[in-house]
Amino acid sequence: xxxxxxxxxxxxxxxxxxxYVLLDGFDLGVGILFxxxxxxxxxxxxxxSIAPYWDGxxxxxxxxxxxxxxxxxxxxxxxxxxxxxxxxxxxxALILRGVAFEFRLHGRKRGKALWTxxxxxxxxxxxxxxxxxLGGFIQGITVENxxxxxxxxxxxxxxxxxxxxxxxxGYALLGATWIAWRSEHQLHEDARRWAAIAGLGTAGxxxxxxLFTLIVHPRVAERWGFTGDGxxxxxxxxxxxxxxxxxxxxxVVAWGLWKHSHHAPFLGALLVFLSGYIxxxxxxxxxxxPYDVTFRQAANETGAxxxxxxxxxxxxxxxxxxxxxxxxxFRGKVAxxxxxx
Amino acid sequence: MIDLDAMVLARxxxxxxxxxxxxxxxxxxxxxxxxxxxxxxWLSTRREVFRNLYLFWVKIFALSFGMGVVSGVxxxxxxxxxxxxxxxxxxxxxxxxxxxxxxxxFFLEASFLGIMLFGWKKVGPGLHFTATLLVAIxxxxxxxxxxxxxxxxxxxxxFAILPDGSLIATDWWKxxxxxxxxxxxxxxxxxxxxxxALAVGGASAFVLLRDPEQEESRMALKMAIGMFxxxxxxxxxxxxxxxxxxxQHQPLKLAAIEAYWETKPDQAQSLVGLPDRDAAxxxxxxxxxxxxxxxxxxxxxxxxxxxxxxxxxxxPVVGLVYxxxxxxxxxxxxxxGLGIWGVICCLKPASTPNRWxxxxxxxxxxMGFVAVIAGWIVAExxxxxxxxxxxxxxxxxxxxxxxxxxxxxxxxxxIIYAIVFSGGALYxxxxxxxxxxxxxxxxxxxxxAPGTPMAAASGEPGDAEGSAS
Numbered sequence: 001x002x003x004x005x006x007x008x009x010x011x012x013x014x015x016x017x018x019x020y021v022l023l024d025g026f027d028l029g030v031g032i033l034f035x036x037x038x039x040x041x042x043x044x045x046x047x048x049s050i051a052p053y054w055d056g057x058x059x060x061x062x063x064x065x066x067x068x069x070x071x072x073x074x075x076x077x078x079x080x081x082x083x084x085x086x087x088x089x090x091x092x093a094l095i096l097r098g099v100a101f102e103f104r105l106h107g108r109k110r111g112k113a114l115w116t117x118x119x120x121x122x123x124x125x126x127x128x129x130x131x132x133x134l135g136g137f138i139q140g141i142t143v144e145n146x147x148x149x150x151x152x153x154x155x156x157x158x159x160x161x162x163x164x165x166x167x168x169x170g171y172a173l174l175g176a177t178w179i180a181w182r183s184e185h186q187l188h189e190d191a192r193r194w195a196a197i198a199g200l201g202t203a204g205x206x207x208x209x210x211l212f213t214l215i216v217h218p219r220v221a222e223r224w225g226f227t228g229d230g231x232x233x234x235x236x237x238x239x240x241x242x243x244x245x246x247x248x249x250x251x252v253v254a255w256g257l258w259k260h261s262h263h264a265p266f267l268g269a270l271l272v273f274l275s276g277y278i279x280x281x282x283x284x285x286x287x288x289x290p291y292d293v294t295f296r297q298a299a300n301e302t303g304a305x306x307x308x309x310x311x312x313x314x315x316x317x318x319x320x321x322x323x324x325x326x327x328x329x330f331r332g333k334v335a336x337x338x339x340x341x
Numbered sequence: 342m343i344d345l346d347a348m349v350l351a352r353x354x355x356x357x358x359x360x361x362x363x364x365x366x367x368x369x370x371x372x373x374x375x376x377x378x379x380x381x382x383w384l385s386t387r388r389e390v391f392r393n394l395y396l397f398w399v400k401i402f403a404l405s406f407g408m409g410v411v412s413g414v415x416x417x418x419x420x421x422x423x424x425x426x427x428x429x430x431x432x433x434x435x436x437x438x439x440x441x442x443x444x445x446x447f448f449l450e451a452s453f454l455g456i457m458l459f460g461w462k463k464v465g466p467g468l469h470f471t472a473t474l475l476v477a478i479x480x481x482x483x484x485x486x487x488x489x490x491x492x493x494x495x496x497x498x499x500f501a502i503l504p505d506g507s508l509i510a511t512d513w514w515k516x517x518x519x520x521x522x523x524x525x526x527x528x529x530x531x532x533x534x535x536x537x538a539l540a541v542g543g544a545s546a547f548v549l550l551r552d553p554e555q556e557e558s559r560m561a562l563k564m565a566i567g568m569f570x571x572x573x574x575x576x577x578x579x580x581x582x583x584x585x586x587x588x589q590h591q592p593l594k595l596a597a598i599e600a601y602w603e604t605k606p607d608q609a610q611s612l613v614g615l616p617d618r619d620a621a622x623x624x625x626x627x628x629x630x631x632x633x634x635x636x637x638x639x640x641x642x643x644x645x646x647x648x649x650x651x652x653x654x655x656x657p658v659v660g661l662v663y664x665x666x667x668x669x670x671x672x673x674x675x676x677x678g679l680g681i682w683g684v685i686c687c688l689k690p691a692s693t694p695n696r697w698x699x700x701x702x703x704x705x706x707x708m709g710f711v712a713v714i715a716g717w718i719v720a721e722x723x724x725x726x727x728x729x730x731x732x733x734x735x736x737x738x739x740x741x742x743x744x745x746x747x748x749x750x751x752x753x754x755x756i757i758y759a760i761v762f763s764g765g766a767l768y769x770x771x772x773x774x775x776x777x778x779x780x781x782x783x784x785x786x787x788x789x790a791p792g793t794p795m796a797a798a799s800g801e802p803g804d805a806e807g808s809a810s
Contacts, residue, residue, distance in 0.1 A: 037790040052455035055410055059451045063443045065417040068441035073432030080421025080428070087422055088750040091710045092757045098411035099761050102404050106768035115764070147425070152746050301433040301509050308437045315444040319452075326452050329463055 006299035006305055014313060016067055018277050020060035022174070022270055027054045029175020031123020032168060033194055034116065038312050043116060044189050049182040049334045051101055056323055060097070064310065070308060074146055074298035075288045082141045082148040083133050083155055085341065090129035097122025123273040125169065133266035135160025138213060138280070141291045146297075166205035170273065170332055173198035177253065177266035184333050192257055195265050199253045202269075206246065213283070218284040219291055239282055246275030263287070348739045350747040351423040354754065360714055361758050365409030367713045368589050370530065371537025373403045376457075377566075380470050389779075395802045396461075396540070397777035399431060401769050403458050408765050410451070417443075423747065425569050427728055428736035433508045434500050435490040438517065442486035450479035474798035481530065488529055492522035494729050495720070496590040508732070521586040525720075528583045531576045532716065535676060536709025538568035538728065543706020544697040547551055548776035553693050559775035564700070566688055569680030577673060581638070587723075591730065593655065594723035597662040599633065599648040600626075608633030616659040621648065655724045665718035668712075672712040676741050679705055700719075 023325040025209030027050040037043040068076040081089065100119035136155025143149060175196035183191060187315040210224050218228065249271030256264030299305065383391035417439075420428045456464060458471035464472070471505055499515025500508050510516050542565030545558040552558075588595045595601070600616045600623045601608055610633040614626030634641050648656055679701060686695040728735045 001612060043633065052459045055407075055454055056448065058410070058414065059443065059447045061441075062414055062417045062447055065414075065421070066439050066443045069417075069420060069428055069432055070436030073429045073436060076421045076432070077425035077429040077740075080423075081742045084422050084740075084742050084746050085750070087418055088746075088753060091418060092750075092753050094414060095411040095757055095761060098414075099407050101763065103764050106404070106771070107764075111764070111767075113521050148741055152743060206395060227612045235638050300436055302509070303510055304433045304437050307510075307513055309439070311441050311444060313578035319444065319448045322452050323448070326455050329456065 003306075003310065005302055006296050008309065009067075009299065009305055010295040012288075012316075013064065013067050013071060016063045017062050018274070020057070020064055021277065022273055023053070023057035023060060024268075025171045025273065026050070026178040026269075028097075028123045028127050029171035029173065029198075030179060031119050031175070032127060033119035033175050033179070033191075036190070036194060036264050038186065038190060041192070045183060045187055045334050046179055047101065047104070047119070049179060052326065052330045054098070054101060056326065058094070059092075066156065071305060072288055072295060072298040073292060073300055077139070078141060078143055078146075078148045078289050078293065078298075081318075082150060083136050086129045086132040086136065086155055090126050090133065091112055093122045093125035093129060095122075096127060096163060117280075127168050127171050128164045130165025132156070132160050134167065135163030137290065138163065138217065140217070140219075143289060143292045146293075158318075159212055161211060162205070163209055166202070166209045169198055169201035169205050170269075170276075173202045173253070173269045174266070175284055177256075177269045178317065180212070181263045181266045182332075182334055185238075186209070188262075192260075192265075195253065196257055199250065199257070199265075199269075202272065203250050206272070210243075212281075226304075242275055242279045242282060244316045245278070246272050249273075249275055315324040346437045347742065347744040349749055349750060350744055351739050351742075352735065354747060354751045355419060357413065357751070357758075358419065358500060358754055360717070361762070362409065362412040362416060363458055363713060364719060365405050365412065366480065367529075367533045368405045368408050368540065370403065370480040371481045372398060373473070374534065375537060375541065376402060377477040380473050382716050384466055384470055388558050388559050389522065393777050393779065393781040396520070396781040397557065397772075399458065400527070401772055403454075404765055404769050404772075406450075406454065406696060408761060410588045415754075421740075423740050423742065424728075424738050425732060425740040427503045429604070430508060430733050430738070431494070432506050432725075434497070434516055435493055437488050438490040438617075441661070442483055442490075444478045446483035446486065450483070452561070457757050470512060484533070485526060486529055488526045489517050489522050490750055491720075492525050495518050495525075495724055495728055496521045496586075497732055502732075507634050517619050517808065521583075521590055523747075524579060524583045524586055528579050528617060528716075530578070530720035531572050531579060532713050534568060535572050535576060536566045536713055537677065539574070539705050540707070541565045542569070542669060543704075544773035544776070546694070546702035546706075547773060548686075549694050550696065550699050550703075551778075555776060556779070557781075559694070561771075561777070562694065563688060565702075566680065566683035568682050569676055571680075572703060573580040573662070573673065573676040573680045575596075580673065581668075582664075584636055588639075590647075592649050593648070594648055594719075595637075596648045596650075597657045597659045598719060600659060600664045602649060603647040604650050605647065606634070606642045606644045608637075608647075609637055611663075613656070614663075618644070618659045618661045631804075655726060657723050662719055662723045665722070666716040666756065668713050668787075669715040669719060672708050672715070675705065675708065676712075 032045050034043060034046065035146045037046060065076075066078070097120075100115040100122065104112055104115040104119065107113075116152050128289040128341045134157055135157070139155070139159060140159060141148065141150065142154065173195060176191050176198050180191035180195055182190055214224065215227055221227070223235070224239055225232040225234075252268030252271060253265045254268075255261075256268055284290050286296065288298050376395055379391050379395040382388070383395055390804050418529070453475040456469065456478050460469055460472060493516055496519055498519045499512035501509060503509055518758055534724040541561055543564065545562040548555050548558040549562060584595070584598075587598070599608070600611050600614065602621050602623070607630075609630040611623060611626055611628045611629040614623035614628070616623045631641070634643055634645065637645065639645070648659070682698055682701070686698050726734050726736065728738045
């Protein structure tokens with residue numbers, strides 16, 4: 001039996017990007033909600049709820065980037081120049097909010113205020129930039145002779161701005177439901193309120209983005225059965241579980257908030273993201289750079305893919321194992337006055 | 342079409358971001374190992390001094406590591422944004438090495454860092470020590486892969502060029518363990534240990550000038566002196582072997598380092614001077630005739646190639662490589678001197694450290710960073726104009742991105758890095774100036790013993806020690 005290495009690697013990269021979106025999604029979301037905290041103590045508790053994890057979460061982004069370089073170098077070499085400015089903006093914002101975790105503890109009055117602002121602003125900016133990257137990606141990237149051939153601002157359209165705002169709402173939902181799970185008393189109540197607002201925003205914007213994607217991008221619409229001359233039910237039906245999963249996720253969020261469940265809203269928010277992610281994958285497959293480059297065209301040489309797969313087969317289960325263990329160690333509620341160091 | 346400006350800017354951006362980045366790994370690699378040693382000593386001897394030192398330096402480690410992480414994420418994307426042609430050409434060979442770096446090192450460090458920083462009372466002492474140890478090992482694994490990839494770029498082996506011009510790895514062993522790699526890995530790891538020892542020694546000396554009896558700082562200074570005394574001379578030896586590799590595999594780089602303009606036997610050893618690439622000579626040179634070959638480890642009558650053997654377009658910027666090398670070696674010799682002085686003056690248990698030695702140690706505190714950056718300039722600028730020696734020129738490796746975008750992002754990096762560096766330096770120096778305390782605050786409250794059911798049941802990652810400084 002021969003393994004379909006490019007397909008396996010496309011799956012692995014997709015999983016690591018999904019892991020990134022889910023995991024860093026909630027800790028970026030906590031940063032987005034920072035300005036709404038009632039007190040410095042509340043902000044401390046919010047930060048403490050993610051402090052032991054953020055570095056591991058962000059490593060999935062490095063795996064996404066490094067993995068794309070290693071497994072699909074052509075895609076990596078096209079996406080980098082095509083989405084140059086939003087990627088750079090994301091990196092700069094991630095730097096500011098990343099150092100804020102430590103710096104905030106060491107700053108005195110003005111320093112602490114500065115790094116609090118850097119954490120909130122950096123988280124928001126990084127999310128917006130990721131939304132612009134995503135929007136620019138969905139729009140499609142101009143490719144000629146295997147290289148990027150578009151302009152520097154191709155990614156900047158009303159559509160990509162809508163996606164960016166939608167992602168902010170989505171990450172805020174992940175962040176709010178995470179805080180609701182990991183906090184108690186006043187902060188828990190605040191987080192439930194944030195989750196309700198962000199949930200409504202996410203639902204509305206997700207609907208809008210889906211609609212505009214179908215209107216603006218006929219190739220995606222065709223995938224979902226909306227051809228120029230009508231609606232093909234037999235094409236749409238197999239895709240139906242995807243939006244249903246999203247609706248179910250939103251339902252779990254709403255039900256969980258209603259029932260005062262501590263963890264259900266977060267799980268619901270994860271489902272919403274999962275549905276959106278699978279929806280995107282279904283819209284693009286087998287393209288890795290929409291809409292001209294398939295994952296097979298972009299795949300690295302077979303020997304390299306095979307060499308890496310041996311490593312991944314051993315290492316990925318180990319990584320998932322100790323990641324889960326670290327989450328387990330720091331389980332439970334964070335106290336509002338919990339500092340660390 | 343790609344213009345020259347875009348390439349110069351892309352190079353400037355890469356040089357700036359990587360020079361900034363390398364500061365932190367070179368500190369964290371050594372510091373993680375120091376912390377593992379300190380925690381091991383604390384657990385085995387139960388002497389408070391080791392616990393206090395651990396809890397003090399782990400705070401500085403957290404700051405430095407955080408800056409290393411975020412500046413490192415930039416590097417993993419910059420290959421695609423600024424060097425997309427390089428990425429596409431090199432990926433079949435070094436792609437797996439970088440992927441393995443993420444899988445074997447980054448996740449390990451990032452995950453167990455959480456335990457290390459927030460788990461002091463959350464997990465048992467054995468498990469906490471294991472976490473520290475794994476973070477330390479992770480930093481070294483990371484160095485392993487990145488040095489392997491870089492060494493391959495310096496001297497590519499184990500690959501073939503296919504008819505369509507793309508590369509293919511033919512022997513992974515030769516790719517990973519290419520000939521220049523082992524010595525370069527050793528050289529860099531020891532550089533990281535020395536850099537950390539200098540910083541720890543300098544910070545301890547600063548406290549001891551104020552309070553000569555401060556027990557933790559005296560212990561840390563002794564450990565640092567031990568490192569200088571042993572590792573600095575060894576580094577000279579390893580550096581020499583690394584130089585031998587350069588002579589064998591990258592003779593052009595050697596010619597630039599030593600400003601050998603002519604190919605001849607019995608080269609002179611240039612000490613100082615101003616190499617002039619256009620005139621192909623060194624102005625105002627002070628050189629010792631007759632010992633150049635000896636220092637290179639070859640007989641006097643062996644012909645050593647000079648720059649004249651290569652077309653001028655292949656020459657690196659000779660002056661930069663020549664001077665960076667001299668700064669690195671000069672600092673290395675100063676480190677050896679500091680080690681000898683330290684052993685003579687300050688290693689005896691009862692002796693109060695000599696104040697002049699303390700001042701010298703403070704002066705040398707940041708010099709490891711300078712030496713590391715100088716060393717990397719020798720390695721990287723010495724390889725130019727190639728990005729993969731003999732395979733891909735730097736000017737052909739650049740992305741199809743305009744100068745405007747690169748300069749905008751370069752400006753962004755300069756501003757953000759200036760803010761981040763100032764903040765990090767301020768907080769690290771402030772901690773160093775305070776120095777370790779006899780009862781260094783532990784990261785969590787002391788009312789629960791580590792690993793007890795209470796601690797495990799509690800959901801708190803820490804307690805009210807938030808305002809350590």
